[in-house]
Amino acid sequence: xxxxxxxxxxxxxxxxxxxxxxxxxxxxxxxxxxxxxxxxxxxxxxxxxxxxxxxxxxxxxxxxxxxxxxxxxxxxxxxxxxxxxxxxxxxxxxxxxxxxxxxxxxxxxxxxxxxxxxxxxxxxxx
Numbered sequence: 693x694x695x696x697x698x699x700x701x702x703x704x705x706x707x708x709x710x711x712x713x714x715x716x717x718x719x720x721x722x723x724x725x726x727x728x729x730x731x732x733x734x735x736x737x738x739x740x741x742x743x744x745x746x747x748x749x750x751x752x753x754x755x756x757x758x759x760x761x762x763x764x765x766x767x768x769x770x771x772x773x774x775x776x777x778x779x780x781x782x783x784x785x786x787x788x789x790x791x792x793x794x795x796x797x798x799x800x801x802x803x804x805x806x807x808x809x810x811x812x813x814x815x816x817x818x
Contacts, residue, residue, distance in 0.1 A: 694806075695716070695717040695718075695809075696714055696715070696716050696789070696790065696807055696809035697809055697810070698787065698810070698811060699712070699713050699714075699715070701786060701812030701813045702814070704815070704816055704817070705817050706780055706818050707777060707778065708778050709774070709776045709778065710775045711773070711774050712773040712814075713770055713772055714726070714770065714771040714773075715769060715770055716790065718769065721764075721766050722746070723745060723792050724745065724791060724792055724793070725790065725791055725798045725799065725804075726742065726790045727740070727741065727798065727805060728771075728773045728787070728788055729789060730785065730786045730787065731784055731811075732783060732784040735784075738753070739802065740773070740786070741753065742798035743764055743771070749798055750798070753800075755781075760773060761776075762774075771790075773788075775814070780817065780818045782814060782816050783814060783815050784813075785813050787809055788808075788809045789802070789805035789808045790805060790807045791807070792806070
């Protein structure tokens, strides 16, 4: 059973930074493409960023490009999301997710992801 647990959320002022982490309890983390999604109150879950198995390929939603950076540490079974220049519209519950893939690619489609964490709240005040 794969378990993902996010941490690092909190309350921050606009313009500030946060770093989210996602710890994966899995033997072969390097086989998983990983992603970050978020859901704001009253809105659907939306894609934020994704990273391939090796970490060599990354992809971002236009709304976060240039401000957020996704990375992973495979030996530590951990996924990260560095969030800079935060805006009030970034307020949401942030989820990490993963799926096993045989190729070094990624996906922005939440339906591809088999495993999800419980989420961590990020609140950006104006």
